[in-house]
Amino acid sequence: MTLYMLLKLPWLPVVCFAAAAYWSFRDRIWISTRWPGPAGVIMSVKRLRRKAEGGKRLALCVAVLGVTCATLARNPGTRAAQTDLPPAAESEHGTQLFRQSCGFCHGPDATGARGPDLVRSPLVAHDVDGNLIGPVIRNGRPDRGMPPLALSDDQIKAIAAFLHDRLQQAIRSAQLPRAYPLERLLTGNAAAGRRYFEGAGGCTACHSVTGDLKGIARKYAPLDLEARMLYPEGSASAVTVTLPSGEKVQGNLEHLDEFVVALRDASGWYRSFSRDRAQVEVRNPLAAHRELLDRITPSDFHDLFAYLETLK
Amino acid sequence: MTLKLNCTELTPAVTARLSSCRTRLLQGDKVIRLLAVPLLLCLPASRLATQGLSPQALLHFSADTWPTYNGDYSGRRFSPLDQINASNVGTLTLAWIYRAHSQPIKSTPLEVNGILYFTTPDNVWAIDARFGHPIWHYHRPSRGDHIGHRGLGMYGDWLYFTTPDAQLVSLNARDGTVRWTIQLADPKLGYFSTMAPLVIRNHVIVGVSGDVTDIPGFLDSIDPETGSLQWRWYTEPQPGEPGSETWPKDSDAIRHGGGMTWMTGTYDPDLNLLYWGTGNPNPVLAGRARPGDNLFTCSIVALNPDSGKLVWAFQPSPHDVHDWDAVETPVLFDAEFKGKPRRLLAQASRNGFFFVLDRATGEHLVTAPFIDVNWASGIDSRGRPIARPELAPRPDGALVEPSSDGATNWLAPSFDPQTGLFYVSARRCFSIFYLTETGKPEGWAGRDRDLWSNSTLRALDYRTGKVVWNHEIGEGESTAGILTTAGHLLFTSDNQGNLLALDPSTSKTLWHLNAGGHMENGPMTYELDGRQYVVMAVEDTLYAFTLPR
CATH class of the missing domain: 2.30.30 (SH3 type barrels.)
Structure with a gap:
């Protein structure tokens, strides 16, 4: 059975999440039967913040929650019963609708323009499936210059899903995205990085670009390579x-x-x-890296990374 | 019968204390109400029913009581008890063990009338402080952040407990039954609460947490009897008030500026000033939408506890973009400074700097790094570190020391008046700070990635901030608080699971025990029936140590 087929099974994410939640939080009752609002997700996100506070089991639970959510998003049929998380397709539709109908005042990403920032709106935080957002859209807020809009129930639900998704994006911004664009990291000068590698950096004392570092940029995702370049964990003393x-x-x-x-x-x-x-x-064996942390300058750091990224 | 039993068990130490209490009784000192043994001997039977904690009792040291999160209002975590001392600590033995079967205990227990009260998120326990037997357990499942819990406040017969869904629960200390519950803040917006409330007369001072959404921080004063709100102080000033000029005028940034109040503050009864640390501004790693110092985030503030009005403020991290909450305990002590006796306040702050202020006026006296940091280029004329702009979080990453976890954190520091030294559990930690948000920043808008860390206990000269001794406690980030005692001892733990007692003058290790896990709370101590106990939590278990009989 392929992973994809497994993911298509509607029961799997529910079981995974329940098992992970029970495993991580078995010392207290924590079973969510509906979308818990930002506080519920914050609970998970905050755990990742401090290693000393949580540990790997919590990170795993959050990871499972993430997979669960992603899987639920692929399976609209399982959605309502589990978490009320907005499915991707509906949110996509909602994005378009929001931009057309609301974006002029609230900004295309709902972070506010002439009208208020809706990502930070208490009404959005309390809304479930458009139950609070709907009346505002239909009736408008004449006292604040917002006109009523004649949208269907489905359209309102799609807009609500988009707004909840935006709130989740803000909450998830406390984590590094798994796929971080390489171009954002490539601000250094690879030639200067090479000079640093061969000279002041002292890297050649232990490393060789034709030996242990051959093809290193293919081996690691950019964020991982950047971290390992400065301090590669895992070597025994x-x-x-x-x-x-x-x-x-x-x-x-x-x-x-x-x-x-x-x-x-x-x-x-x-x-x-x-x-x-x-x-x-x-x-x-990492003593040289430990010492590098103290002395590498911001420009050497980015130059060296640009150089290592050439080692495909 | 009870009286007889107590009499036969009187040790010389108790007898001595008893006679001193009788003297105090003659002087009308209210502290006697708390002393169980003299109570039995000296007071009519009707008073025996009074087992609670008078707010007046918080003003005086009492050997048999640890009545607040920090043990007293000063936040020094120094106990005058000396039965356990440098000469006999090597014989320390276990009095009892209590396992809570919970997540790690991060709370410092209260100890009142022979009962210990401690917490984890959603849970409160009362256990026998002499023998470790459970008395009651209160459990209230909730949604919200369960990151940790620091403990309780107590007033009379009532305990005050904060929750992951931002409520304040008042419990009957006799049996853990609920008297009332109030909502402090809206958990749907991202608020929660983990801190131990601080009782000052008839005020229960309560703070809040939550920085993954952009919400304002505040501090509440709650009526201990009714639960009604007496005052609320918002971390961000109202537009037009002093401090509002440190926020952009043409945006909603000031109304979403963060600054949580998630650690217990301290109090000077003579000055009638409440001292509190505030957390990071929001959005956390993105400063561009909030140019300015962002007062009163990352600040130490002095408030009038009766009105909630701001008296003075000092900001350890102006315009913070690294999550360096300045919530670490503002420790109060009176000591000589440049030849004059001063009323001081000291904080070892999460940004790696040690600050000493005059706590009456807020006048800045000392700023010095207590550990290696790379983010500051100097200190400004007001004693605030100057941030290197190139080490703000960037899309391509900025290598910064310390990491967002900080050069220290919630781990309780201590000040020992016998050595005149300030003790902090410090970390060296590097991480790469990324600014990931490309649109309008909301929430964190970025994240840092930890590279390497190790930890060290440090003793600081409060007059200069200079490191007097350094005691390495291993790789990783420390989690244990510190207690000093008149027995010339410093209790804490290392990162490998060893409980430690050090000589606070020299850092020499006098006692240790591999307790098999991490200490994440602060050690505390009390004396009952003439025996001194030191209580430390390891993971989900409390260990009480005492001397052999």
């Missing part, structure tokens, strides 16, 4: 522990705090030592 007897034990660092050092030795076994009887020497 090497450690040497010298015991009072003079014996030296070497391996990959597993744990280090003020009291304990632990390593995995060449034979694959875990060993730990109390630090009050051991001298510890750690060799961090």
Whole structure:
């Protein structure tokens, strides 16, 4: 069964979301049967904000929620029963309708022009499926110069869906988009970046564009490449522990705090030592990157990235 | 029978305290009402029913009580208790463990009349402070942000609890039953609340959270009996009021400017001033729609607690675009500064700078970085860091230290009057700040991506902000608060799950325990029946330590 076929199944997102929500929030009751308004989504988004606050399970739940929403959007038939999230097609229709009927005063993206910003409107935040937006459109607000508009129920629902989608876009702006346009990142000078790579950056001490970095720009999405260029996580530190007897034990660092050092030795076994009887020497392969963070200038940063992006 | 039992259990320490309490009783000191043992001995049986917390009691130290989020109004998190001290901390032992089976505990418990009260989002527990047994548990499922919860306020027999759907619940401290619930703000607009309310006389001071939508921050004073609103102070001034000139005139930016009030403030009873930190402006990472300093976001404000009127303000991060809330505890202490005794206020702020102000006037005295930062090019004539414009969030990314998580955050700092040092759990953290919004910015309008972080405990000289000692606590971002005591101890935790007791003068580690998880609250202490307890939360579990009998 292909992923697409799986996604077409209407029950799948419901089960995924319910399972993820239960898993993440099983210490309290949190089962949403309808679109919870911005607060509900904010709850998820805010979790991503501070790693120390949440952890991976929350991020996964949000990810599952995202997939769920996206899948629901593909399946209008499942929509109303689950989350009231606007399906993409309706929102598309709503976008056109809004621009034609409302955009002149409220701006084509609803962020306000002559008329108020509707993304920040309390009425929109409280609206469900056009139940509050509808009367305003039909009756207008003569005291504020808004004329009544004769739109059908379906048209009003489409406009409401568009406005809810705009609010969600604002809330989702607290996350980095998965696909970030490369052209926005390419503000540096690749030739200058090459000079930095080969010179002041000191990159060639460990890296080679024909060796480990060959085709690096194909390997990573632009945002990931930019982050890894500055600090590539995941490399284990090497450690040497010298015991009072003079014996030296070497391996990959597993744990280090003020009291304990632990390593995995060449034979694959875990060993730990109390630090009050051991001298510890750690060799961090990322030490040069850590030092780079302190000294790289904004222009070197963008030049170097432009250079790495040429390594297709 | 009870009386007899208590008498036989009297230790020399209790006897000594008892006689001092009797003296205070003769002097008419109201603090005796809180002391359980002398209460039993000295007062008629009818008074035994009075178990609550008088607001007057918050004005005086009482060994058997930790009555507010920070333990007292000053926010110093320094306890005069010294039974557990540098000479005996090595023998520290577990008194009890209480597991809440919840998300991590970030609240600092209150302790009143032998009962501990603590929280997580949607949950309040009352447990026996001597033995760790549960007394009651209140659970109220809600929608809204469940990011964390800091604790409670108490007035008389009543507790005050904020919720993820921005309500304030008043509970009966005897049994956790609800007296009333009021709506602080509209959760549909993105408001929620996590903070521990602060009780000042007959005011319950309550703040709000929420910055993924563009909503104004505010601070409420609520009547402790009726729940009615006494005053509301908005972070953004009204157009025409002082501070409004720091917002654009021709837009709605000032009405959507953020500035949440999500941490508990402090209070000076002599000056009758309430001190509060405010959060970041909105839209969070995009400053172009709100040129100006954006007062009173990212500020320390002094308010009159009876009227809610602003007396003075200082802004650690003018025109913030990095989410550096200035909500960290404004710590109050009286100390010498340039040869003169001063009433001081100090904050180690999320932007990486340490500030000292005269808390009577707001006069700026010290600004100094307490950790490496790269975003500031200097300090202006008013003591505010000057931001490097090229390190504002950009579409192609700006490498900034610290990250949006901050050089410190909600983790409680401490000031120890015995050492004269200010302690902060500090982080070195880099991230790349992206401005992603291309139209009118709304909400965050961007995001930063964390690269590397590690953490260190630092002791600062309040007179200069200079680092007196540095104690590394490991890779990652620290989450534990700090407590200092007259026993010449500093309690906190490292990033690997070790609870620590350090010498506050030298940072030497005197005691540690691998407790198997992260501490995310602030340690607190109290003395009951002549025994001092130190309580620390690790994940969802409270650990109470004491000395062996």
